[in-house]
Amino acid sequence: MAVQPYLARFAEFVWIWDQMLGFSMPAHHRKMADWLEDCWKSGRREMLLMAFRNSGKSTLVGLFCAWLLYRDADLRILVLAADLDLAKKMVRNVKRVIERHPLMASLLPEKRIDWGSERFTVARTAVLRDPSMQAVGIGGNITGSRADMVICDDVEVPKNSDTAHKRAELREKLSEIAYVLGPKGAQLYVGTPHSYYSIYARDARSEVGESVPFLAGFSRFELPIVNKDGASNWPERFDVAAIEAMRARTPERKFQSQMMLEMVAPVAGMLDPAKLRFYDADAEITQGNGRMTLRIDGRTMVASACHFDPSFGSMRGDGAVVACVYICDQGEYWLHDMAWLRASDPSGLVDQPAHGDRPWRDEASQICAQVADFMARHHLPSLRVETNGIGRFLPNILRRELKTIGWSASVVEHYESVNKATRIEDAFGAVMGAGLLHVHRDICQTPFIRQMRDWHPDGNGPDDGLDAVAGCILHDPVRLPRVDMPIRRADWRGMSGVFRADSLFNP
Structure with missing residues (x-):
């Protein structure tokens, strides 16, 4: 053997x-x-x-x-x-x-x-x-x-x-x-x-x-x-x-x-998703005393911002994105929903009419119709449209689509002159640093979180979602939470003014 x-x-x-x-x-x-x-x-x-x-x-x-x-x-x-x-x-x-x-x-x-x-x-x-x-x-x-x-x-x-x-x-x-x-x-x-x-x-x-x-x-x-x-x-x-x-x-x-084998990028991005505050609650609409109230997770919303950054054509480059941000009575921001929009038929030719008896729908009308539905779904009273480039002819189309579905809302035209990277930095920097940005969990299924991790001011990756949310944050006024002053308070400042003193002196 x-x-x-x-x-x-x-x-x-x-x-x-x-x-x-x-x-x-x-x-x-x-x-x-x-x-x-x-x-x-x-x-x-x-x-x-x-x-x-x-x-x-x-x-x-x-x-x-x-x-x-x-x-x-x-x-x-x-x-x-x-x-x-x-x-x-x-x-x-x-x-x-x-x-x-x-x-x-x-x-x-x-x-x-x-x-x-x-x-x-x-x-x-x-x-x-x-x-x-x-x-x-x-x-x-x-x-x-x-x-x-x-x-x-x-x-x-x-x-x-x-x-x-x-x-x-x-x-x-x-x-x-x-x-x-x-x-x-x-x-x-x-x-x-x-x-x-x-x-x-x-x-x-x-x-x-x-x-x-x-x-x-x-x-x-x-x-x-x-x-x-x-x-x-x-x-x-x-x-x-x-x-x-x-x-x-x-x-x-x-x-x-x-050295510790953790799954983070070795070079820190400026926008860290770890600073976001995630929530799962839906928006609740209530009626009382002749007023409508919108609440999220127990907070009362007092304002909203909706920004539409249009884009047509191929999948390459930035897409058409609409974002909705609410602001609560404590001055915090709630990114509730956002959507990447694409026309079902970029050529504008469809087999079935989209509304009424119109035989076809162009790409701009298809996308504006989606934006109008987005606004109605989230009870938004106004929307800001970036009119740079192709966006300059969209406001009237969007107004027409809002009228078609019977939703009354204002469409604000805005020409953006500030560099995109600067806008994103200005919008997210202080808000995220202070922990004021809440984000709905469903947004984790969109490209938004990935764009945050990858974003850098000098980079050239996709940032259309960041730009849309930045538009919401920048164009809503900063709201400070109400602070109730105490009834009594100490005043340490020096006394000044005119005083009258009684004198008992009798010359």
Whole structure:
């Protein structure tokens, strides 16, 4: 009976390599090594390894690739990274391990023909078209490639995750992995989050249309720099003093993202949704003493603002948005509803008449009809229309649509001359800073919250929702809550004026 050769465990494989380099094996490397080996041997082929920056995770994953080839020389490994240079860095590291590790001498080919920094092939029995290991940037072409293991090493970086469009492109490119892997292929993602909408997020982001997280079903290993007890996960290199010094000289959000693995953007946006006050209550209309009263969550509303920022045509750029904000008797703002409007038939030709006996409805009329319905639904007495550009001919169309549905409301025309970024800053800055902006939960299902997280004055991402709400806030007068003065109060000011004193002097 043939004796099976002894195969070292992954932790042993790493320990031997560390000893060769004169290093000791850190405890957290042992934890990661055991987790990777356990996933592989138990058949879990979808893995996510997140660890704090400078934890040596990419180095360890490179050793894991070498260990897999040590166990099966016919394995094909594809390394994807945000750019080709980063992917080549891991391939070079694995190639160096194969050349120097004492357990891998048998994998060195006699003629090192395919033995470069971007791809190499070890001595193997199978005749395969693809190399043992290959490096590709996330934007590279992997069509036609085949792999048994795909390593996604830092595929998410700030430059490809700072806008919704870039994040969508990244997800689309990563979806190509399914066409590269074999039937029992494995995926291993390695990195740190760079966005609240990170591909590594544990929970689905419903506001961007996710029903499940991007890496749903993946086995996860997460190692922040500080554990639950407040101790360092690598005390030999990062003691408490070093961690506090790093925290002091690093922006807080970047530290939380890159060192604590929290799903926040490393660069803080100016509009933080955490400062919003969310509510679920509906608006309640009551009649009494000949007056109508509107209340939300027990508060009486005393004013309203509605802003319509028009836009027609394609889905690219800003859309047509209408927003409704109420102001309560305490001077606080309640963003109750907003809508992104689109004509059902942009050409203006429809099969059925929209109102009355009119045979067709142009795009402007369709959108204005939606705005009129929005105003009636929320009992709004007036609306401000931005008349820049295409908006200058809309007020009369909107008045016509209001008359059609029988809703009496004023339409105020407004030409905007202030820069959009300045308007958004002015509107949201003080209101959010003071915690005065309430937002209905249903608005979380719109692009509004995502636009807040991504917005920056110098950015060029979509901000149509922010602009509409800013219009509501800026064009309503500031209302101060009523303050009842006490009946009696002390007056410390000096006395002045004319006084008359009685004198008993009799000369």
